Amino acid sequence: MSTLLAAIRSVLDPESAPLTTDDVAIGESRISIRARLASGDVLPLDWPPSDTEIPAGQAPPVLFLSAAERAGHVVSTSGAGPTVHSAIDIFRDVLGEYTNGDGDQSTTRPAAGLVKAIERCCAARADGLVLLIEEPELYLRPQTQRYLYRLLRELASNGNQVIYSTHSPAFLNVALLEDLGFVSRGPDNGTHVLQPEPMPSEEEFKLLSEFDAERSEVFLAQAAILVEGTTEKLALPFVFHALGYDADRIGISIVECGGKSGIPLFARICTAVGVPFVVLHDRDAASGLQPIAAERNLNDLIAELAGPERTIVLEPDFEAVAGIKGHSHKPHRAWKRFTSLGREELPHQLAEAVELAVGLSQAPKD
Numbered sequence: 001m002s003t004l005l006a007a008i009r010s011v012l013d014p015e016s017a018p019l020t021t022d023d024v025a026i027g028e029s030r031i032s033i034r035a036r037l038a039s040g041d042v043l044p045l046d047w048p049p050s051d052t053e054i055p056a057g058q059a060p061p062v063l064f065l066s067a068a069e070r071a072g073h074v075v076s077t078s079g080a081g082p083t084v085h086s087a088i089d090i091f092r093d094v095l096g097e098y099t100n101g102d103g104d105q106s107t108t109r110p111a112a113g114l115v116k117a118i119e120r121c122c123a124a125r126a127d128g129l130v131l132l133i134e135e136p137e138l139y140l141r142p143q144t145q146r147y148l149y150r151l152l153r154e155l156a157s158n159g160n161q162v163i164y165s166t167h168s169p170a171f172l173n174v175a176l177l178e179d180l181g182f183v184s185r186g187p188d189n190g191t192h193v194l195q196p197e198p199m200p201s202e203e204e205f206k207l208l209s210e211f212d213a214e215r216s217e218v219f220l221a222q223a224a225i226l227v228e229g230t231t232e233k234l235a236l237p238f239v240f241h242a243l244g245y246d247a248d249r250i251g252i253s254i255v256e257c258g259g260k261s262g263i264p265l266f267a268r269i270c271t272a273v274g275v276p277f278v279v280l281h282d283r284d285a286a287s288g289l290q291p292i293a294a295e296r297n298l299n300d301l302i303a304e305l306a307g308p309e310r311t312i313v314l315e316p317d318f319e320a321v322a323g324i325k326g327h328s329h330k331p332h333r334a335w336k337r338f339t340s341l342g343r344e345e346l347p348h349q350l351a352e353a354v355e356l357a358v359g360l361s362q363a364p365k366d
Contacts, residue, residue, distance in 0.1 A: 127159030
């Protein structure tokens with residue numbers, strides 16, 4: 001992700017951020033970047049310099065805040081309007097105030113300075129600036145991360161372009177999927193950016209109400225297991241452990257979907273953002289019996305969205321498969337039962353779901 005920010009910075013301000021041999025990917029000899037502005041003009045950048053002259057448009061002023069040097073050098077270009085110069089001055093002044101005199105960047109002060117600088121730019125209604133930020137969440141509490149996210153959106157709405165790289169769910173808005181770019185890097189196809197299509201507007205409220213910070217971790221997962229509720233979410237880490245895996249270490253999210261009816265929404269989101277997933281859900285009918293029509297339709301929809309090969313159906317339900325009798329205090333009883341289960345005692349359906357998810361997490365990304 002930081003590589004893309006560096007590329008944008010080099011295009012907009014090549015004198016301050018010149019390309020070098022260190023920027024060339026292994027096996028390549030040249031770099032060629034083309035950035036198209038809203039006006040339709042193209043900004044070219046070639047290294048080594050190309051013999052072909054391409055008329056370049058006027059680059060907008062850019063300000064780059066790196067993770068390693070949060071209060072360091074501020075990049076700007078000539079020809080900027082007074083509000084842009086005002087914004088750059090605000091960042092210089094505020095970030096300077098929040099830097100230790102010895103230049104130590106290891107404290108939380110530069111992070112607090114970033115928030116204050118964005119506040120002042122919003123108050124001044126600065127516009128016309130491209131702001132690039134690496135890891136805006138660094139050293140910030142979760143509450144402050146959410147606040148900074150709102151500030152950055154306000155700054156963008158004032159006529160600026162804000163681009164940041166992040167590993168924090170607080171800066172990923174599921175209701176604005178079209179604003180997100182999911183970056184992956186593979187040995188064969190290099191860096192790839194997936195930009196999902198927006199979700200239907202009628203689902204916006206449901207998206208906002210269902211996706212809290214914990215569920216939004218799925219955006220950053222190598223793979224996911226979608227489950228109905230808390231009981232399964234508590235039990236599955238023990239299944240991973242019994243099989244010799246650590247879900248966190250290999251980047252697998254276990255996502256509680258708020259009931260079976262919520263699984264299709266999460267399945268659509270995973271598909272949209274390119275996160276491979278497995279679904280684990282109840283059939284809600286014993287062997288030899290048909291589920292009621294509503295359950296049957298929902299089961300069919302889940303199988304269609306996930307694919308039958310990635311759908312594990314528990315018959316009749318998780319409690320029966322896991323050997324948990326009764327439906328009261330299920331999460332607590334599931335936790336007690338699974339803490340003591342050995343590999344040979346694992347329900348095969350749960351082990352299958354985990355092995356499928358592990359396989360998906362290790363598969364090469366397109």
